[in-house]
Amino acid sequence: MGRIPMDYLLNRLVTLFLTVWIAATLIWIIPRLSPVDPAEIMLGRMAAGAGTVANADEILATLRARFGLDDPLLVQYVKYIRNVVVFDFGLSTASFPTEVSALIARALPWTLGLMLISITITFFIGNLLGALMVWERSPKLVRVAIPAAMVFTSIPPILSALLLMWVFSAQLRWFPLTGAYGLFVEPGWTWAFAQSVIYHGFLPALSIVVVTFGFWALGMRGLMITVQGEDYTTLAKAKGLRPRYILYKYMIRNAILPQITAFALKIGLLIAGQVLVERIFAYNGMGKLLYDAILDQDFPVIQGVSYVIILMTALSVFIVDLIYPLIDPRIRHGD
Amino acid sequence: MTILDIKNVSIDFPTSGGIVHAVSDFTMSVPQGRRIGFIGESGSGKTTTALAAMRMLASPGFVANGEIHLNSLGQTNVLNLNDEEMRRVRLKKISYIPQGAMNSLNPIMRVEDQIWDGIIAHEGHVEKVELQRRSDAVLESVGLPKTVGQLYPHELSGGMKQRVCIAIGVCLEPDLIVADEPTSALDVITQRQVMQTLRDVQAKIGAGLILIGHDMGLMAQSVDDLAVMKLGHLVEFGTVKQIIENPQHEYTKQLISSVPLVGGESFIESSPEIMRGAPGPLLQFDNVTKRYGSVTALHPLSFSLDGEVPKIISVVGQSGSGKSTMGSLMLGFNPPTEGTVTFRGKDINRMSAGEALDFRKDVQAVFQDPYACFNPFYRVDHALKFPFKKFGLAKSEAHTQSAMEEACVAVGLDPALVLRRYPHQLSGGQRQRLIVARALMLSPKLLIADEPVSMVDASLRATILKNIHDLKDKYGISILYITHDLATAYHVSDYVMVLYHGRVVEAGPPKEVIGDPQHPYTQLLIDSIPWPDLNRDWGSAEQGQKGLEALQGNAAVNQTVFRGEVPGFELRVGA
Structure with missing residues (x-):
């Protein structure tokens, strides 16, 4: 514990940098292995829109030059890396000529908001329920109800989202069907807008929570069983400590440690996991952006979104590495 | 003055194979300041009996019969207390010093926090200065510098951890201390120091002590009275001097004679002929x-x-x-x-x-x-077969089988009884002999x-x-x-x-x-x-x-x- 040593920080930073660099390189290589020519796709789209295109070869050549596809690979790579550093992923081919970074900047806050809220709720609910499944003083009802609720975990997110929509939006009409905020609300830092956002975000968040809390609950259950058998839990009881105090300070506090690492790793994965949920609720976040980009073969957007996902995962792992010694005294920086 | 009275206690464990009577009709009184040893092999019920007095039996065990009275609570049967009343008895009246000192402390809490939470659980709010004074004093009483309070368990040696557990056990000056093989994980030198420490602080606060163990030598040097237990029955009880010098029960005699002594009679019989290996x-x-x-x-x-x-x-x-x-x-x-x-x-x-x-x-x-x-x-035969086949020693299934049987017999096990079992169905001794047999099969x-x-x-x-x-x-x-x-x-x-x-x-x-x-x-x-x-x-x-x-x-x-x-x-x- 205590201050973070400089060499440890440097070490972690270098790891962070290398991870992101290698990932960025892979993102660049993979589309180039594909036989699809982005310039042809654009031309195809123009042709589909206008019926015919005159000077097709000329336009193709211009597009290639414009996108830098004629340059030697190494030049393309160096340019790419230089641009990626400043989050410049070029122009979207599907929403030409919008900048990819602008698309991401528009979508990211929505996803971050929805995702961070829903995975934080899931993390707390899941772990707490998992812990209560093991705690000997939990009410019987809790011990029966939680495993029953786990059924939802086995439902794919698309189905659970549709189910929730059908019940709460179509039948009960409690929540809106689509969108991230109301049609007649002006976006801005107003209470009305915030209300609308929460109102619209509730169902997508709930559908994510419902299908993912089981992951945490089951993991926590296993960890809690181990902790329950530990000698320190027995001694805590023999010390006459209050049962709730034992649950929090002796059991959950120890069992949660591996879950925190898993939490950091999940952050990046969740954008990907959120794709269909956002699509179904027509929620304009990163997931929907990625979904549309894949359908449109919009490579720059796919690259940009993937890069952001990787960056977020790497950053969250970096942060956990730094704070871990604060939550587990057995781990020390630099050891 | 008697501090604890155990009367006709029987403890049962319902299992799928029927009810196991872990302890049958056990009666004993613990006088104030006296040290009593519970000795017996694993499964003899010695820990179970002691834990019953704290109402800490492992599930699904329960006291089927009998009464346990704690003198300082008047005539109340401990078994009739509600959960909250029982919680207040633990540590304050009866404290427990666990066997596995290695893992008995919460790894994410400082030592002093683990002394303080016990005090607070029984006395409510206590000023920080007072807590500090008491934890320092109790650490010193078990021979640890007070700086240990600031450390985390992983920063302590095994002997130090066991002393911290003793410090926790005596900090509220209980009537009775139950110490469950407190030194079995320690080497002889550390064992002597820890055991002496426990005796000293116990004598100082005048508490009774129940020492659970299987080491006759350790008992002889540590307790006043000795209770010998076998398969849930108290087979002999008396002063340690009487039991060691003049044991009455056959089982007690056997326990005493099975202790190998330096300079004592050898338990090894050498063969007249020793097989030779290759020279060099x-x-x-x-x-x-x-x-x-x-x-x-x-x-x-x-x-x-x-x-x-x-x-x-x-x-x-x-x-x-x-x-x-x-x-x-x-x-x-x-x-x-x-x-x-x-x-x-x-x-x-x-x-x-x-x-x-x-x-x-x-x-x-x-x-x-x-x-x-x-x-x-x-099943355990898998562990025996696997290396035998892997090293190409097996000529046929029948050959493997006979090699396994021969090895089992060599270590004194009946192959028909053990080979088709799962590890959890065998005792520690049987398993260890199987490991020896496994090694033997590979010549x-x-x-x-x-x-x-x-x-x-x-x-x-x-x-x-x-x-x-x-x-x-x-x-x-x-x-x-x-x-x-x-x-x-x-x-x-x-x-x-x-x-x-x-x-x-x-x-x-x-x-x-x-x-x-x-x-x-x-x-x-x-x-x-x-x-x-x-x-x-x-x-x-x-x-x-x-x-x-x-x-x-x-x-x-x-x-x-x-x-x-x-x-x-x-x-x-x-x-």
Whole structure:
């Protein structure tokens, strides 16, 4: 514990940098292995829109030059890396000529908001329920109800989202069907807008929570069983400590440690996991952006979104590495 | 004055195979300030009885019959208290000092926090200054500096952790302390210090003490009265003097006689004919040194063990003395920092794949924990069959089967009873014997046995050591016996090396080294053994501490005392 040593920080930073660099390189290589020519796709789209295109070869050549596809690979790579550093992923081919970074900047806050809220709720609910499944003083009802609720975990997110929509939006009409905020609300830092956002975000968040809390609950259950058998839990009881105090300070506090690492790793994965949920609720976040980009073969957007996902995962792992010694005294920086 | 009355208590465990009567009709009173030992083998009900008084029985166990009265609560039966009332009894009236001191402290809380939370749970809000004063005082009373309070459990040694547990157990000055094998994980020197500490603080606060254990020697040196338990029954109760000097029950006699003593009668029968191996050096250390970072685990050491006449070489010492490091160097799990380890003239860390395979077959190991050595998903015969087939020794299924049966018989097990069982269905002693049988099936030349009997019951230790000794006589296998138990080393070995801080400080035949130690460290080790003999005083904790301190400041301690040689084993210490 205590201050973070400089060499440890440097070490972690270098790891962070290398991870992101290698990932960025892979993102660049993979589309180039594909036989699809982005310039042809654009031309195809123009042709589909206008019926015919005159000077097709000329336009193709211009597009290639414009996108830098004629340059030697190494030049393309160096340019790419230089641009990626400043989050410049070029122009979207599907929403030409919008900048990819602008698309991401528009979508990211929505996803971050929805995702961070829903995975934080899931993390707390899941772990707490998992812990209560093991705690000997939990009410019987809790011990029966939680495993029953786990059924939802086995439902794919698309189905659970549709189910929730059908019940709460179509039948009960409690929540809106689509969108991230109301049609007649002006976006801005107003209470009305915030209300609308929460109102619209509730169902997508709930559908994510419902299908993912089981992951945490089951993991926590296993960890809690181990902790329950530990000698320190027995001694805590023999010390006459209050049962709730034992649950929090002796059991959950120890069992949660591996879950925190898993939490950091999940952050990046969740954008990907959120794709269909956002699509179904027509929620304009990163997931929907990625979904549309894949359908449109919009490579720059796919690259940009993937890069952001990787960056977020790497950053969250970096942060956990730094704070871990604060939550587990057995781990020390630099050891 | 009586502080605890246990009347006609029976404890049952409902299982799928019917009700198990763990304790039957147990009656006993604990007078104030008196120390009572509960002795018996695993499964005898000694821990279960003590835990029943704290209402801490493991599920699904329950008290089927009887009453438990705690004098300071008036005539209330402890068994009738509600959960909250019971919670207030724990630690305040009856405190518990657990067996596994290694894991008994919460790893993410500082030591003082774990003393404070106990105080707060029983006294409500207490000023920080007062808490600090009390934790400092109680740590000092168990011989720990108060700075220990600021540390986390992983920063403490095993002996220190056990003292912290004692500090927690006495901080509220309870009527009764239940100590469940508090020293079984500690080496003899630390054991003596911890046990003396426990006795001192217990006497100071005037509490009663129930000491649960299986070591007759430790009991003789620690308690006033002794309760002998077998299969849930109290078979004998009396003063420790009466029980040890004049045991009445057959089982008590057996428990006392099964304790191996230095200089006592040998439990080993040597065969008239000893099978011989191939001549020539079997295992050699050539200037082997092992360092972990700046810590030297093993100082330069050379030896050569000849394979013609099989021998048992014992390596003894405290935990941290480097004996297990030596074992892992011999097995090639860990390369030496300097020097070479050779088996039959080949460097074991530079073998080709084929040679390495032969080496693995020829050098087998038996480890301490018989519970962790089996894959719980397979029947035990799988563990026996697998290496036998893997090393190409099996000619047919029938051959494998007969080899397994033969090996089981060699270690005194009935193959029909054990082979088709799952590990959890067997006792620790049975499992450890199966590990020996497994090693035997591969006809090894060398067996590394690292604390093979320290986790099995006392009465079985002798049997398993006899099995191991037989491997030497009947199968011509040389054995390296790594242990902290000097009495067994005295009986089974041909040669003994005493390790202290990675150095061999005394070496020679056991009759000399252990029977008449010359090096101050060996002397300290021998003095620390608790004897089941009331006329032999264990000495005080201060003596032990002084002995250790004298060793630390003395450069001459690093000089090896050679006490004689045995043919076929040459030892050289230093580069």
